[in-house]
Amino acid sequence: MKLFFYGADQCVTGSCHCLEVNGRRILIDCGLQQGRDEIDNAELPFAANAVDFVLVTHAHIDHSGRLPLLVKRGFQGRILTTRATAELMDIMLQDSANIQESDAEWKSRKARRSGEPLTEPLYTVEDAMRVQSFVSACEYGETVELFPGVQVRFEDAGHLLGSAFVIVDAEENGEKRRLLFSGDIGNVDQPIIRDPGTVPGADFVVMESTYGDRNHEEVKDYTEDLADVIDGTLGRGGNVVIPAFAVGRTQELLYFIRDIKARGLVRSVPDFPVYIDSPLAQRATGIFAGDLRGYLDDEALDLVKDGVEMFRFPDLRMAVTSEESKALNADGVPKVIISASGMCDAGRIRHHLKHNLWRSESTVVFVGFQAEGTLGRRLLDGVESVKLFGEEIAVHAKIVNFNGLSSHADRDHLLSWIQAVQDPVPRHVFVVHGDREVSQFFAKTLCDLGLDAHAPQYTACYDLLEERELEVGYLPVRKRRDGDGKRASSAYERLSALGQMLVEFIKRSRGRDNKTLARFADQLRQMLDRWEDM
Ligand SMILES: [Zn+2]
Numbered sequence: 001m002k003l004f005f006y007g008a009d010q011c012v013t014g015s016c017h018c019l020e021v022n023g024r025r026i027l028i029d030c031g032l033q034q035g036r037d038e039i040d041n042a043e044l045p046f047a048a049n050a051v052d053f054v055l056v057t058h059a060h061i062d063h064s065g066r067l068p069l070l071v072k073r074g075f076q077g078r079i080l081t082t083r084a085t086a087e088l089m090d091i092m093l094q095d096s097a098n099i100q101e102s103d104a105e106w107k108s109r110k111a112r113r114s115g116e117p118l119t120e121p122l123y124t125v126e127d128a129m130r131v132q133s134f135v136s137a138c139e140y141g142e143t144v145e146l147f148p149g150v151q152v153r154f155e156d157a158g159h160l161l162g163s164a165f166v167i168v169d170a171e172e173n174g175e176k177r178r179l180l181f182s183g184d185i186g187n188v189d190q191p192i193i194r195d196p197g198t199v200p201g202a203d204f205v206v207m208e209s210t211y212g213d214r215n216h217e218e219v220k221d222y223t224e225d226l227a228d229v230i231d232g233t234l235g236r237g238g239n240v241v242i243p244a245f246a247v248g249r250t251q252e253l254l255y256f257i258r259d260i261k262a263r264g265l266v267r268s269v270p271d272f273p274v275y276i277d278s279p280l281a282q283r284a285t286g287i288f289a290g291d292l293r294g295y296l297d298d299e300a301l302d303l304v305k306d307g308v309e310m311f312r313f314p315d316l317r318m319a320v321t322s323e324e325s326k327a328l329n330a331d332g333v334p335k336v337i338i339s340a341s342g343m344c345d346a347g348r349i350r351h352h353l354k355h356n357l358w359r360s361e362s363t364v365v366f367v368g369f370q371a372e373g374t375l376g377r378r379l380l381d382g383v384e385s386v387k388l389f390g391e392e393i394a395v396h397a398k399i400v401n402f403n404g405l406s407s408h409a410d411r412d413h414l415l416s417w418i419q420a421v422q423d424p425v426p427r428h429v430f431v432v433h434g435d436r437e438v439s440q441f442f443a444k445t446l447c448d449l450g451l452d453a454h455a456p457q458y459t460a461c462y463d464l465l466e467e468r469e470l471e472v473g474y475l476p477v478r479k480r481r482d483g484d485g486k487r488a489s490s491a492y493e494r495l496s497a498l499g500q501m502l503v504e505f506i507k508r509s510r511g512r513d514n515k516t517l518a519r520f521a522d523q524l525r526q527m528l529d530r531w532e533d534m
Helices: 067-072 083-114 125-134 222-235 249-262 279-288 298-305 322-327 349-356 375-380 411-419 436-448 490-508 514-533
Strands: 002-005 017-021 024-028 053-055 078-082 135-138 143-147 150-156 164-172 175-181 204-208 240-243 274-277 316-318 336-339 363-366 385-388 391-394 398-401 428-432 461-463 468-471
Touching (some): 002 428, 024 143, 024 164, 067 083, 067 125, 078 083, 078 125, 078 143, 078 150, 083 125, 083 135, 083 279, 204 411, 222 240, 222 249, 240 349, 249 274, 249 279, 249 336, 274 279, 349 385, 349 391, 375 385, 375 398, 411 436, 428 436, 468 490
Parallel strands (some): 024 053, 175 204, 204 428, 274 316, 274 336, 363 398
Antiparallel strands (some): 002 017, 017 024, 143 150, 150 164, 461 468
């Protein structure tokens, strides 16, 4: 019984772990690496057709975004997740595929002009749509047998609609082990969804550590603060522009704005229009408004029981086509515009920023974490002007930060989560899904509390019956970006990362039959000779 670490190892994206029991392979998440690109998303460190099952903790792309690639590469197994995750994942993977396709098209257009080879998208919308045919949805608390000796169960992680931590009971050679995979652990008191559920005991835990080194600021009255900003801005004749992640955060905003309208908190323009300018957000809102018994918190359920539609109120409009989107900035009517992407690095939000940043009467409201290097972060840092669509735009609008509402548990909540794992207390905790320094720091915090813990490296392998590390793996080279945002020598770094993967693969091949090993060695020799000659 072995556990392999194939992603989110000492970094925050690309979650992927693999459990091998009785020769069968179960992936827990298959996420896309985002942002830094330390690992090439096209290089799966395992054969897609050797994977029997995938258990998906939640729909965020950094946990599910490589499923279409897995399917494209010949995966023939089953994907298990909760019903709500299955629905959200469907639209999010198609959206991700759209981005992959247009990225590749843009690169290919450039390549054609310079005579370089064309770029193939990582996967297409068609690949993304095929994922659904492999999915079996289940409900929280339901025990599912994958094959004799392995049972799994999903419990509410309180992070995103449908999010779960996964409990795997596995038996090999008459020995039983229970594993707990945290997925992303939710924050308490988020609107709409429930708080994280209680955790059972487990022999081994794989847990996230995103906020392993800090606690959240206290949230004041979110509804009233937001109402004040809207009231002031619309009263001045400006627009309120809110960059927001299309799934989850946009629905929370609608939930708050419905309440603001119902309580009449905006006096300057009581019937102010609200536009959701993101096709993905619109589709996601449809899912959030569907049959979600078993997924909502008590307050949301009470609203539903009272016949209140949580995400619907007068003057809510959806802009769908890009023409409708552009028209929003032409009519001069003060309004609230919610659009993606949440960190302003892509998407329609950039048009709205172009038309509102220079207006001192408008306000840009940030409601989520803004990573370093993003346009959102630069605006929060107070830049005086930004370049959008080749034009220099002065920043005169008010910039407001509502960062108190996080979907991730903070340090104290992560600690109480793991300390609730009793009977048995974990023999070992593998700390993943945190920045390099943070995951190491959090692992040390757990050790100081008397737990056995460490932050594994990429491609590490651990024998769960013998309780020892078989492979230590490696830390991918961090890519630096030069001033223009171009990646320095990325081809060389990719080659070097592949070289390290090759070494790890050779180590794992020890024990295979001599004939196979000799053939592999011959092929490597030939390839080296060929390249030495070039
Ligand atoms: Zn997440």
